[in-house]
Amino acid sequence: MSTLHADHAPSGGTYADRYVAAAHFRDRDHEFESVKMGVWLFLSTEILLFAGMFVGYAILRMLHPEAFIAGSGKLSTFWGLLNTVVLLISSWTVAMAVRSAQLGKQGALQFHLIVTNLCATAFVVIKLVFEYYPKWQEGKLPGKWFSYPYAVDPSEPLWWGIYFGSTAIHATHVIIGMGLLTWLLIRARKGHFGPHHYTAVEGVGLYWHIVDMVWIFLFPLLYLIH
Amino acid sequence: MSSHADPHAHAADHPRTHGHWNPHTHVVVSARTLTSVLVILLVFTFLTVGAAKAEQFVMYTIGFPLPGWVNVAVALSIAVVKAVLVAMFFMQLKYDNPMNSLVMIFCLMALASFLGFTMLDLGQRNSIYPFKSEYIVPGGTGIKGDGPIATLARQKAIQDGTYDPEHAAHAHKFIPPGQDDGPGSSAQRSRPLKGLTLPELGAAPPAKHAEHSEHGKPEPAPAGGH
Numbered sequence: 001m002s003t004l005h006a007d008h009a010p011s012g013g014t015y016a017d018r019y020v021a022a023a024h025f026r027d028r029d030h031e032f033e034s035v036k037m038g039v040w041l042f043l044s045t046e047i048l049l050f051a052g053m054f055v056g057y058a059i060l061r062m063l064h065p066e067a068f069i070a071g072s073g074k075l076s077t078f079w080g081l082l083n084t085v086v087l088l089i090s091s092w093t094v095a096m097a098v099r100s101a102q103l104g105k106q107g108a109l110q111f112h113l114i115v116t117n118l119c120a121t122a123f124v125v126i127k128l129v130f131e132y133y134p135k136w137q138e139g140k141l142p143g144k145w146f147s148y149p150y151a152v153d154p155s156e157p158l159w160w161g162i163y164f165g166s167t168a169i170h171a172t173h174v175i176i177g178m179g180l181l182t183w184l185l186i187r188a189r190k191g192h193f194g195p196h197h198y199t200a201v202e203g204v205g206l207y208w209h210i211v212d213m214v215w216i217f218l219f220p221l222l223y224l225i226h
Numbered sequence: 227m228s229s230h231a232d233p234h235a236h237a238a239d240h241p242r243t244h245g246h247w248n249p250h251t252h253v254v255v256s257a258r259t260l261t262s263v264l265v266i267l268l269v270f271t272f273l274t275v276g277a278a279k280a281e282q283f284v285m286y287t288i289g290f291p292l293p294g295w296v297n298v299a300v301a302l303s304i305a306v307v308k309a310v311l312v313a314m315f316f317m318q319l320k321y322d323n324p325m326n327s328l329v330m331i332f333c334l335m336a337l338a339s340f341l342g343f344t345m346l347d348l349g350q351r352n353s354i355y356p357f358k359s360e361y362i363v364p365g366g367t368g369i370k371g372d373g374p375i376a377t378l379a380r381q382k383a384i385q386d387g388t389y390d391p392e393h394a395a396h397a398h399k400f401i402p403p404g405q406d407d408g409p410g411s412s413a414q415r416s417r418p419l420k421g422l423t424l425p426e427l428g429a430a431p432p433a434k435h436a437e438h439s440e441h442g443k444p445e446p447a448p449a450g451g452h
Binding site for chain 2: 029030032033036037040041043044047048051052054055058059062063065077081084085088089091092094095096099102103139143144146147148149150151153154155156157205206209210212213216217219220221224225226
């Protein structure tokens with residue numbers, strides 16, 4: 001059964017083959033499971049962060065339903081839908097990256113990490129260039145920065161506060177994810193991941209899925225009100 | 227027992243279906259499963275957009291007044307199904323340590339309690355206002371000037387000569403056909419759900435309203451079917 005330092009460090013092979021768990025873990029699996037649960041606890045705090053915004057959304061939508069209908073009507077469902085598709089595909093590629101690491105397929109791992117990062121870039125570009133920038137130009141901005149003269153509801157600045165607040169925090173998570181994916185790619189190119197050690201790929205993958213999951217809720221709640 | 231000693235443990239390319247989670251057996255979800263989940267997620271994404279369009283068709287073209295909760299209920303039901311799929315297969319909760327699922331479930335229970343108590347509070351506002359109204363102080367808008375931000379934005383555009391009445395009449399989506407000649411919401415007049423809007427954002431004095439009409443601004447159409 002389990003003993004301390006059960007892992008032996010093989011002399012040959014890649015970094016992943018030689019990897020030995022930190023001294024306070026029984027073995028690599030113990031370390032992997034502990035790290036994974038730590039990631040899940042972090043993800044739960046992420047959900048609670050977005051929970052605050054969803055509660056704010058619920059309050060303001062109940063108080064000002066017409067402002068939300070009018071504001072949502074000014075969003076482009078096309079770009080929102082495209083971004084949803086891009087993010088879902090990136091979630092699939094990151095799941096495939098974890099699978100590739102588990103099977104030791106180094107080329108596939110790097111390919112899926114690159115495609116995931118390209119999707120993340122596409123998401124941010126669409127968000128900034130086709131959504132944020134035109135709205136900024138027209139003065140559809142939160143609260144006191146609102147200067148759009150054709151509002152049909154006096155509470156529209158509140159709607160833009162919810163829209164920009166929630167999507168900007170989400171986009172920040174995507175940008176942080178891009179950094180993490182780049183870090184994974186650099187490590188993958190050094191051969192750090194393999195069937196015996198892919199903890200970082202798994203952890204970043206979980207983070208990326210939760211970012212995707214938040215967008216799964218944000219998209220209908222923001223873009224599909226009528 | 228070292229995971230290193232069991233090379234086959236990591237390459238189990240078939241998901242377990244029932245219990246007996248074992249930290250030394252890392253499940254590799256098959257590519258077929260992951261791809262099927264992606265396809266289902268994409269189908270549900272288009273389904274949620276299609277459902278929103280169908281609701282609009284029913285409400286504005288057919289003229290059948292759907293209750294307001296239908297929009298939210300349909301959108302959120304589809305989003306929950308998508309989120310469960312992401313959590314079970316992409317995030318591998320189906321094959322994972324049940325403790326990780328428990329972390330997520332507790333987190334969602336916290337979110338439910340936030341939303342639940344908020345809804346309780348909002349739902350009881352009408353019984354609270356009669357004896358609380360004398361203590362309620364309306365908040366500021368954060369900018370200098372008299373009136374809602376949306377109204378000030380319009381007044382500023384009119385003063386600057388950048389206000390285009392034609393644009394005001396055509397700038398808004400979701401104007402139900404045949405209803406765009408009647409009076410509805412405007413920047414001067416809101417129709418709140420249950421009289422919850424503060425006086426500052428409510429109906430403006432008729433004189434002020436007439437003053438804006440002189441600038442040739444057509445009456446905006448109702449923004450929704452409520």
